[in-house]
Amino acid sequence: MSEADPSSVPVLVEVRRGAVVESRHRGAIAVATATGRTVAAVGDPDWICFLRSAAKPFQAIAVIRTGALERFTITDQELAIITASHNGEPEHVTTVAGLLDRLGLTPAMLRCGIHPPFNQAAARRLEGTPPTVLHNNCSGKHAGLLAGCLAAGFSTSDYDQSDHPLQTAIAQVIAAMCDVAATAMPAGLDGCTIPTWAVPLRAMAVGYARLFAHSPYPEESRRVAEAMLAHPELVGGTERIDTDLMRAAQGKLLSKVGAEGVHVVAVPPCDRFPEALGIAVKVEDGDSFRARNTVMLAALRQLGLLSAEAYTDLAARYSRPILTHRKQIAGGLRAVFSLASDR
Template identity: 40%
Template sequence: MRPELLIKFERGTGKDRYVERLHYGFITVVDENYKVVFSSGDDENSPFPFRSAAKPLQASILIDTETHIHFRLTGEELAIICSSHTGSAKHVALIRGILAKAGLSPDDLQCGSHAPLDKEEAQRLIKANEQHTSPHNNCSGKHAGMLLTCAKMGWNINTYLQPDHPLQQAIMHNVKELCMLEQLPMTVTDGCSAPIPVLPLKNMGIGYLNLILDDKYRNISLAMTQNPYIAGGKGRLDSEIMNAGGGNLIAKVGADGLCVVMNISERNALIVKMTDADMKARSVVTIESLKQLRWLTESAVATSEGLAALYDREIKNLRGTTAGEIKAVFELKDSVAVKHS
């Protein structure tokens, strides 16, 4: 693989600037004909773990089995099933409510627990001398959706994370079909203990195209675009993109430098993968790509408090003084940009 230099961190001012950090990665844009219309860096079609960016595709099983109808899932509930949420009080309440619909409890979740990313909820737990629980896990929505599907289908809820469980087999079959893979994808274990598929970046984009453009799965796209902060949280890259996208952009991040953005009207999918997993670099590269593609305007980024913070390229010291700059050093080819001129 040959990743491309995408971001430079330079410290200093004026002419006295020195490169401090270099961030490499891949940018891929896939169109509705499944053609790569832009590719930055040569990934040699190598497979990468889909991580949490796979969640909307994993949620397709709820639609196929009509679990969302059986349990009368709301848009917010479907959004959190597709999410990597921040563990706010509202997120936790939604998870508990989803489980209760099937007579389940947080004890049935096998995702493990971590402190909430939401600062307000984290402080509340500390003040109340309470421990974080499995619903605070940012993957608990996905797990709740998996358990609900098992309850609907009569599948064993105790072994739902086993790769040979009928739930996981059905999910991987959907991934194969949606992502147009020749065979079932290889799987590895995610941080939340669930199996995740491993596939090339191009096929990740194809998966989003086939999912979002299929009316059968319209409830998924509506849930995410209409509830962007349920599908993530304040300050989350994917949530802020969807909030600024006016219902036209669907975004989902994945751990270790991954982000997928689907433009519904343009029928194109953008995939960003930072090889060093740096979150700030991922944010700048993704937002810069959206600007160059004209999926988001300069004004849309500047007027969005969340996006402006994520795209902020000033390096500041502890006194708030500018000490350097973050530079995007890539430019999308005319083969993509000309379509939007």
């Protein structure tokens, strides 16, 4: 495993104003099957990167393994919100609150902290009322962790600590899914207070492909993937690329972003990729909007996994031109990498 050498990280996106390149975003892309075969790469596929919120499907697997879904009759909608980085829209808040109520817990048990809803309309809807912990984009995940603690008989007051047994179980799931040693995964503290782990970019891609094939936890992986694909509106929300990408792909792509320029997509087994596929993106400067979106959409299009019509529609929303304050087009973003797969 390696850290990125700044001098060798390739440019993935150019930002042009007129005919001049005004800025550049560097990073890496890794494409791999569930069996670990590298299909394509740009930059260093062994660059060690924190999963951040891209870990949520794996964290959900650990929750399922405690027996929480059966004990508390957790629905597919609630499982989807456990994997989510949601907008804090009413549907998201209501779903998390309903899960907590069934657990016999209050929002005060959530240790993720408070921030305003990601969605501007949801934030305006509060009308001066302070946001609550339920509006945190990770509140569903934290509710799921509490469900796992209750099902396994673990303590609930310190579930965010690195030595908590559920966090240990999550690390083991990530290691198994990504085919790395748990002892080789550097740990950090995520924005929502729980541990986050770093793995090579290639390993992220392998882990996501295993949501659809060759998983060490086949039943749990199936349930997570089905819930996310069935309820993409809960995984992100209005004007969120995870939601819109899964809708556009009509069940053929599973998408989950992470902070600091991380985005991972899983592709179910198909004629071209019978072993399933994972595509992992990391933007070096941490840009989680214009660059990350531009890179993933271009990668999917180059791999033939996104139709021309879907690409054009999504790029118009998530790789927007640079505008003046009078809405004149002043420039735009352009993906400048070539990602050719061995078809």
